[in-house]
Amino acid sequence: MFHSESFTVTTRGRGTIEITAEVARIVQAAGAPRGLCNVFVHHTSASLILCENADPSVRSDLERYFARLVADGDPVFRHTAEGSDDMPAHVRSILTSNSLSIPVVNSRLDLGTWQGVYLWEHRTDPHRRRVTVSLVG
Amino acid sequence: MFHSESFTVTTRGRGTIEITAEVARIVQAAGAPRGLCNVFVHHTSASLILCENADPSVRSDLERYFARLVADGDPVFRHTAEGSDDMPAHVRSILTSNSLSIPVVNSRLDLGTWQGVYLWEHRTDPHRRRVTVSLVG
Amino acid sequence: MFHSESFTVTTRGRGTIEITAEVARIVQAAGAPRGLCNVFVHHTSASLILCENADPSVRSDLERYFARLVADGDPVFRHTAEGSDDMPAHVRSILTSNSLSIPVVNSRLDLGTWQGVYLWEHRTDPHRRRVTVSLVG
Numbered sequence: 001m002f003h004s005e006s007f008t009v010t011t012r013g014r015g016t017i018e019i020t021a022e023v024a025r026i027v028q029a030a031g032a033p034r035g036l037c038n039v040f041v042h043h044t045s046a047s048l049i050l051c052e053n054a055d056p057s058v059r060s061d062l063e064r065y066f067a068r069l070v071a072d073g074d075p076v077f078r079h080t081a082e083g084s085d086d087m088p089a090h091v092r093s094i095l096t097s098n099s100l101s102i103p104v105v106n107s108r109l110d111l112g113t114w115q116g117v118y119l120w121e122h123r124t125d126p127h128r129r130r131v132t133v134s135l136v137g
Numbered sequence: 138m139f140h141s142e143s144f145t146v147t148t149r150g151r152g153t154i155e156i157t158a159e160v161a162r163i164v165q166a167a168g169a170p171r172g173l174c175n176v177f178v179h180h181t182s183a184s185l186i187l188c189e190n191a192d193p194s195v196r197s198d199l200e201r202y203f204a205r206l207v208a209d210g211d212p213v214f215r216h217t218a219e220g221s222d223d224m225p226a227h228v229r230s231i232l233t234s235n236s237l238s239i240p241v242v243n244s245r246l247d248l249g250t251w252q253g254v255y256l257w258e259h260r261t262d263p264h265r266r267r268v269t270v271s272l273v274g
Numbered sequence: 275m276f277h278s279e280s281f282t283v284t285t286r287g288r289g290t291i292e293i294t295a296e297v298a299r300i301v302q303a304a305g306a307p308r309g310l311c312n313v314f315v316h317h318t319s320a321s322l323i324l325c326e327n328a329d330p331s332v333r334s335d336l337e338r339y340f341a342r343l344v345a346d347g348d349p350v351f352r353h354t355a356e357g358s359d360d361m362p363a364h365v366r367s368i369l370t371s372n373s374l375s376i377p378v379v380n381s382r383l384d385l386g387t388w389q390g391v392y393l394w395e396h397r398t399d400p401h402r403r404r405v406t407v408s409l410v411g
Contacts, residue, residue, distance in 0.1 A: 002309055002411055004377055035139055036175055036271045038310055038375050042386035044326045050235045052181045052227055057216040061224050062231065064213050076338050079331040087335050090326055094336065098324045099375045101175050101236045103141055103269045110269065112179035132377045132384065134310045136273050136410050137139055172276055173312055173408045187372045189318045189364055194353040198361050199368065201350050238312050238373045240278055240406045247406065249316035273410050274276055 001137040003030040009129045011121035014085070016051065016059045019131065020109070020117040026133040028107050035137025037109060039117060040099040042130040045089035046121050047096040053116030066092055072124075089122035096120060104135065138274040140167035146266045148258035151222070153188065153196045156268065157246070157254045163270045165244050172274025174246060176254060177236040179267040182226035183258050184233040190253030203229055209261075226259035233257060241272065275411040277304035283403045285395035288359070290325065290333045293405065294383070294391040300407045302381050309411025311383060313391060314373040316404040319363035320395050321370040327390030340366055346398075363396035370394060378409065 005026045009017055019039075027037050041048050052058040070088040077087035100117065103110040109117075119129060142163045146154055156176075164174050178185050189195040207225040214224035237254065240247040246254075256266060279300045283291055293313075301311050315322050326332040344362040351361035374391065377384040383391075393403060 004308060004310075004379075034141060036141075036273060038377075040375065040377050042384070042389065044324060044386065044389055049231050050181060051231065055216055055218075058224065058227055061214045061216050062228060065207070065211075065224075065228055068213060070339070074339075076342060077335045079329055079335050081329075087332065087339075090332055091336060091339055094323050094325065094370055096231055097235070098371070101177065101238065101271075101375065103175075103177050103271050105141075110179070112181070112267070115179065115181055130386070134375075134377050136310060171278060173278075173410060186368050187318060188368065192353055192355075195361065195364055198351045198353050199365060202344070202348075202361075202365055205350060233368055234372070238314065238375065238408075240312075240314055240408050242278075247316070249318070249404070252316065252318055 001032050004132055004134040006130055006132045009119050009131060011127050011129060013124050013126050014121055016118040016120050018116050019119050023117050023133050024109050027104055027109055027135055030135045032135060032137030033107055035104040035135055037102045037104050038099055038134045040132045044093055045123050046119060046129045047093040048100050049096050049118050049120055050100060050115045051118050052114045054114050085124045092122045138169050141269055141271040143267055143269040146256050146268060148264050148266060150263050151258055151261050153255040153257050155253050156256050160254050160270050161246050164241055164246055164272055167272045169272060169274030170244055172241040172272055174239045174241050175236055175271045177269045181230055182260050183256060183266045184230040185237050186233050186255050186257055187237060187252045188255050189251045191251050222261045229259045275306050278406055278408040280404055280406045283393050283405060285401050285403060287400050288395055288398050290392040290394050292390050293393050297391050297407050298383050301378055301383055301409055304409045306409060306411030307381055309378040309409055311376045311378050312373055312408045314406045318367055319397050320393060320403045321367040322374050323370050323392050323394055324374060324389045325392050326388045328388050359398045366396045
């Protein structure tokens with residue numbers, strides 16, 4: 001059994017957006033009781049993470065940590081024509097994940113108690129990001 | 138063909154634990170001659186890596202490198218209610234992997250000569266970590 | 275439907291090599307109109323990334339950034355018997371990806387406009403790297 005479906009996330013610039021509900025809805029509609037779900041983002045300056053979803057300060061700390069680890073305007077970067085946040089966005093995407101795989105049990109995402117699925121926009125400007133959910137069962 | 142099975146790893150605090158044998162056993166029991174195996178950890182403060190499995194100093198170097206890259210008690214972190222190692226554990230999990238996909242040939246993990254599957258506990262205290270192995274063939 | 279096929283990439287030492295065409299050829303030959311493609315590298319000192327494929331300066335910036343983030347000869351590393359670039363190669367592999375999953379539509383990789391599949395050789399010497407493409411549909 002294979003099913004896939006895409007959707008678009010409109011971001012408001014750099015930051016994380018929870019998409020657990022959208023992914024779960026597609027998995028439930030697909031109807032396979034057991035399987036493996038893959039979530040893929042079709043871009044190189046946004047990424048996907050599984051993150052603690054209880055305390056929002058986890059995600060603001062994450063943002064602050066990465067802003068220091070991969071600094072906008074770092075002189076090590078020469079590809080700057082698209083802005084000082086463009087190369088950092090590519091690096092942040094590569095340091096995190098382009099896709100996630102999550103087990104499915106009883107047509108639900110078998111996530112841990114505190115795991116949420118987040119799209120992470122790494123550009124400072126708002127973007128439209130395409131995400132594809134694939135389900136194998 | 139789809140098969141999945143979960144198991145629990147009891148950790149002794151921060152460090153890597155090889156789980157190649159547990160994953161290989163589930164893959165062999167599933168009986169599919171060819172396929173793709175996914176290993177998933179249901180937590181946001183432990184992760185999974187494929188690492189060189191010959192010289193243990195590779196994993197102690199890895200630990201020392203990450204302890205410096207994401208320092209416990211770094212003042213950039215404000216989410217500190219659960220301890221100074223909690224936010225670093227989330228960041229380390231996101232910088233590494235929440236799941237691994239490994240080809241299966243002849244009902245065996247088709248790993249490279251020096252590749253082992255490790256669960257990486259990022260908290261300093263011992264924890265029980267749930268892992269799910271899914272096999273598609 | 276399941277299909278898998280392996281190929282070898284001969285690297286010229288540290289750097290990125292685009293393998294999108296090889297992966298796409300295997301996916302097309304497999305003949306499944308829809309599915310999920312997994313690309314796996316059987317080594318712990320080379321990795322796989324999805325990277326912007328338009329401007330080569332993105333990849334040279336990436337190289338320069340990682341050379342600073344995980345410096346060859348860093349005294350934090352004690353596993354140095356195989357050279358000062360060996361432990362950095364393991365760390366760089368773990369910070370990036372051992373495998374990639376990519377949706378397949380109409381027997382083609384459904385990559386974003388600027389996404390290319392790259393093998394990243396992290397050792398300074400040339401190596402032969404085995405890659406396996408698995409397709410589930």
